[in-house]
Amino acid sequence: MATTLASPLSNEEILRYSRHLLIPEFGMEGQRKLKAARVLTIGAGGLGSPVGLYLAAAGVGTIGIVDFDVVDFTNLQRQVIHSTADVGRPKLDSARDTLHGINPEVEIIGYETRLTSENALEILRGYDLVVDGTDNFPTRYLVNDACVLSGIPNVYASIFRFEGQASVLALRDGPCYRCWYPEPPPPGLVPSCAEGGVLGVLPGLMGLIQATEAIKLITGIGEPLKNRVLLFDALGMRFRELKLRKNPECPVCGANPTIRELIDYQEFCGIRGEEAPAPAATAGEIEILEIGARALAEELRGAAPPLVLDVREPHEVAIASIPGAVLIPLGELEKRLHELDRAADIVAQCRSGVRSMKAARLLRAAGFTRLRNLKGGILAWSDEVDPAVPKY
Amino acid sequence: MAVKVQIPAPLRPFTGSHSTVEVDGRDVGEVLENLVAAHPQLRPQLFQPDGHIRSFVNVYLNDEDIRYTGRGQTPVQPTDTLTIVPSVAGGSAARCCC
Ligand SMILES: [Zn+2]
Secondary structure, three states, X not given: OOOXXXXXXXXXXXXXXXXXXXXXXXXXHHHHHHHHOEEEEEOOOOOHHHHHHHHHHHOOOEEEEEOOOEOOHHHOOOOOOOOHHHOOOEHHXXXXXXXXXXXXXXXXXXXXXXXXXOOHHHHHOOOOEEEEOXXXXXXXXXXHHHHHHHOOOEEEEEEEEOEEEEEEEOOOOOOOHHHHOOOOOOHXXXXXXXXXXXXXXHHHHHHHHHHHHHHHHHHOOOOOOOOEEEEEEOOOOEEEEEEOOOOOOOOOOOOOOOOOOOOOHHHHOOOOOOOXXXXXXXXXXXXXXXXOHHHHHHHHHOOOOOEEEEOOOHHHHOOOOOOOOEEOOHHHHHHHHHHOOOOOOEEEEOOOOHHHHHHHHHHHHOOOOOEEEEOOHHHXXXXXXXOOOOOO | OEEEEEOOHHHHHHHOOOOEEEEEOOEHHHHHHHHHHHOHHHHHHHEOOOOOEOOOEEXXXXXXXXXXXXXXXXXXXXXXXXXXXXXXXXXXXXXXXX
């Protein structure tokens, strides 16, 4: 990997890294390789936090970080590179300060941008490896293809609730993410935010597996997590390994690749971003009316209040709810229609208004007529009507 | 003959929260067919309308990807474990999409 052995270590560095230097397999040579290495992390979030912290502490000479986000309170449960005082700051600034606090010797190169098909190859150029900490499919495939096309290994991990997976992809002669999953799921089948939680320690564990693999690749020690994927189940506290093969017909790394340059990954994934608003009504369909939170509060105080139908999951209702709302989770709505009066005046409600729009359409298809959707969901209710209602 | 099928977290809502289910079958195809027959909501998650396994779902017999062992025709033994591994988006905890 990093072939320059010409990076000498100062006396301060020798002292700082002495516990590395005392490992026979690692030694001065390994430490010099780390110092010469350039690692690009995509995202300074759940996975990027431990990756950045430990690679900086370990003495990786140059760490690039791609992130355009701003630190918010919901990040702090797992994104340990940021502190409470950093809320509201760009993640790049916060990450740079933290990493320099740990190790001022490390050069941090920030890219305050979304990784795109236009800039990815340019950003990747000159890095020895990429650590993928992305949280969405378009960027996952973009990172994969950019790594394959650039010949840069991709240290991959992803997480879901209590489970994680990791592998080293796009090594020469090794499989890539497309070999494993030729296509992403259509947006409708992606777990919705009701299922989107994650145990805070999980990205910590998986990120450190990525950091470990990065250090092994750079120093050339050990056996890389190659041609196999590691599955981790935090609840059962079990690691499993599955075989991962290079697909000879892979469209990007196979023998006859059909993808020779970066494509439009939003289109490939059939979505326009993870936070896309509810899709518009299809042609010929009448749009569901929306009602604002303040207007709803007023109607609820009036003589003929509408029925507020909360279509979130019970664990979300346990966090906060609108008084008097009836709970039927979206997934159960179809088989529980008999619980609702078809003539009733219904306002569907969820967290931010997307699931409830789906619910309203489902009800209309089932013959309900007096339907509206609470615009902005309970988040808008918290903003406009009752600030005592917590946001999540 | 029943084999153990490991259900990943994203698909557990469709199996009554069970992480492992026992399913009969002589080969992988039969096991999967019996699985979705017992849990009909799983069918559209695992299969395309034409009956092929979806391209974002990988099925492993023990540690082998069935795409390389004969797909649905791969015979199963009672000691085998079939694992369903769908692609997962999360990195920083899937940002709320709704
Ligand atoms: Zn490939």
